[in-house]
Amino acid sequence: MPDPVERGFFQEVYEVFRADGLAAAARHFVAGIGGTLKPMPDPAGLPPRAAEMIGRLNANFPVFMEHELRQFTSYVPDEAALAAVCDRLVLAAGLETRGHLPYRPAAALADRLGGKVTEFPGGHSGYTDAPEEFGQRLLEVLSSR
Template sequence: MSIYEVSDAKLYYEVRGSGPLVVLAGAPMDADAFAPLADLLATDRTVLTLDPRGVKRSTLAPGGTSRPEQRADDLARLIRYVDAGPADVLGSSGGAVSALALAQYHPDVVRTVIAHEPPLDRLLPDADELLARSEKLMADYLAGDVVGAWKQFFRLANIFLPDEVAEAMFGGDDRDPEQVAAERFWFAHEMRETITWLPDLDRLRKADVVVGVGADSAGQLCDRTSTALAGLLGVEPARFPGGHTGFVDAPEPFAAALRAELGARGETRP
């Protein structure tokens, strides 16, 4: 187990392979979720994965929080620590917001950032309504209505999940305690901080940023937020295989698409 300590957290991370550095970052997804993709990329690259602060093996001091700028600082410190940067960074979901904050605040450690489906709700015209719905589901979860909160979440995200599947996934008393703890941390200390973050567009326009969207995500909330960000940055969204978790569901085609995107960026980078 590899642990890197910062002032208010102990960060669990993994390094595999050799070659140019690629960082795979999620929030709340942890290092295990990226393991199949990391193994595929590690044949010719150094791959850094981690549990984000407060999730699973990455622990926080009492009262610790998980804001995008904190997660970006964690990533910057780890990139410098492993001494293999600058890095190409794939961030997905909340990890995409972390990666954008990394490009914004620590451009020296980054080559290309691929922000895959960042949930930047504040970029949308119905942002206030979205926030109100998010606040309700977070409050319901923390009050004990776990299944109800998840049902609200998937409706808000416009991701179809039958009620019986939600009840099987998130109901009952036999769930993995570690997963439940990570989930509760997300609802209590990470979700709001992520969806309300506003990027500095002027800074990001100076960085090499790719906005990624799943080919199967059309009409979903993160398709809307990603398309809005791409428009504000003046770039075309890049399509990746699968949906919001395409790197989990189809790691081989996702790895091929990621390699192609990074290869194309390498050819155009000064």
């Protein structure tokens, strides 16, 4: 199911990471997904627990680039198995990513399974972009199942 163009994009991100480093790869990644990721907050303005989490995310980003991004995005879901339970699936994406890479795989899978995408507030990480609205939408979706 991964689109060959998108797979090529993730390979490009990896190659930029290997050749030019993390900052260049991150810029290439953000530009390639349509600028739909919001910048990470400044840890100095966060409570200690949240600041520690941001520190861990930043420290793990090279591992993500090296060992996770290409592997995760090349996964091909078992559509037959998903079709058997599609009445229980919620294929979701952030409203602000509509038309961009974070949204497109969910939309393609929903189309193949004869369903639709359930949109949540925010972008790729709506739970941090709009946590209250995201939580409310999540409760709505779960209570309607």
